[in-house]
Amino acid sequence: MIGDDTKIAVAGAGSIGCHAGGCLALAGRGVTLLCRPALADAVEKRGLRIVDLGGGARDVPARAIGAESDPAVALADAGVVLVTVKSRDTAAMAELVARHARADAVVVSLQNGVRNADALRRALPATMTVVTGMVPFNVVRGETAEGAPMFHRASSGSTLLAAGVPDLRDLLDVAGFPVAEHGDIDAVLWGKLIMNLNNAFNALSGLPLAEQLGDRRWRRPFADQVSEALDVLRAAGIRPRAAAGPPPALIPLILRLPDWLFRILARRMLSIDAQARSSMWEDLQRGRPTEIDEFQGVIVELAERHGRTAPLSARVVKLVRDAERAGAGSPVLTPEDMAGA
Numbered sequence: 001m002i003g004d005d006t007k008i009a010v011a012g013a014g015s016i017g018c019h020a021g022g023c024l025a026l027a028g029r030g031v032t033l034l035c036r037p038a039l040a041d042a043v044e045k046r047g048l049r050i051v052d053l054g055g056g057a058r059d060v061p062a063r064a065i066g067a068e069s070d071p072a073v074a075l076a077d078a079g080v081v082l083v084t085v086k087s088r089d090t091a092a093m094a095e096l097v098a099r100h101a102r103a104d105a106v107v108v109s110l111q112n113g114v115r116n117a118d119a120l121r122r123a124l125p126a127t128m129t130v131v132t133g134m135v136p137f138n139v140v141r142g143e144t145a146e147g148a149p150m151f152h153r154a155s156s157g158s159t160l161l162a163a164g165v166p167d168l169r170d171l172l173d174v175a176g177f178p179v180a181e182h183g184d185i186d187a188v189l190w191g192k193l194i195m196n197l198n199n200a201f202n203a204l205s206g207l208p209l210a211e212q213l214g215d216r217r218w219r220r221p222f223a224d225q226v227s228e229a230l231d232v233l234r235a236a237g238i239r240p241r242a243a244a245g246p247p248p249a250l251i252p253l254i255l256r257l258p259d260w261l262f263r264i265l266a267r268r269m270l271s272i273d274a275q276a277r278s279s280m281w282e283d284l285q286r287g288r289p290t291e292i293d294e295f296q297g298v299i300v301e302l303a304e305r306h307g308r309t310a311p312l313s314a315r316v317v318k319l320v321r322d323a324e325r326a327g328a329g330s331p332v333l334t335p336e337d338m339a340g341a
Contacts, residue, residue, distance in 0.1 A: 012085030111251030113294030
């Protein structure tokens, strides 16, 4: 049974996980963050700060939230586990959850990509329930003047969960972290993947998201990429759905509009913090492997499986791989560099 006193563990708490965990703790939920030692130490000493899209800040005192680097401690007796690790770490985190969380835990995938919930189901015992989720916004990490970790929500939207687990939504739906259920979460994940194809474009450009999306020169190659991906999904019999806003089929048309008209019709798409960039940009800057395999890589794989090609997606995969190998952060490409991508 899930109730307001159910212990929540955030497994692999980075920016999204800490923002969600902080909002839940502010609502009185029992939350423990499983995170890197340096972050756990900072939260334990100074708490953390949650900042909403409009700039409103709320402080989570250290006594109100747990932060651990030891999975045996963080996951012990957790009835709900929010998995927020990158896709490459899903299998390893599933092993830790299986070992340390409650045998009847509800495990919620709040990760990018369309394959993580299935990966969790394959790796976790049948006594655990895996719920597919989708977080539509991004979060920027910073630090307060006092040295407390700060997590600023940089775009809008509500987190969506697959329907079917009683009381789960009520537990997680709190101020600053709105949660709703959706009857076709898989279609929504594919719709988000379509939009997440821009993560690579943003990472390769080095520009803030609002600046990049506001420039038609950048939107044109992104529109070509989306058109290619939609063709591949049609061949595979997949019908993506948007969580909000226009249907995916209209996205290429909207992206190709002149800047002045795009700004009018795509206000929500541009409702982004002025300095926000994609998580893939952050990965390149920090010299970490990206999730390109879960975005353009999925489109390339799906095309091959159905006798199609996806040359635009394949080229973007190559450009990101080149940037990973170079280890110098964003290569700061131009729209002309991306014209064939």
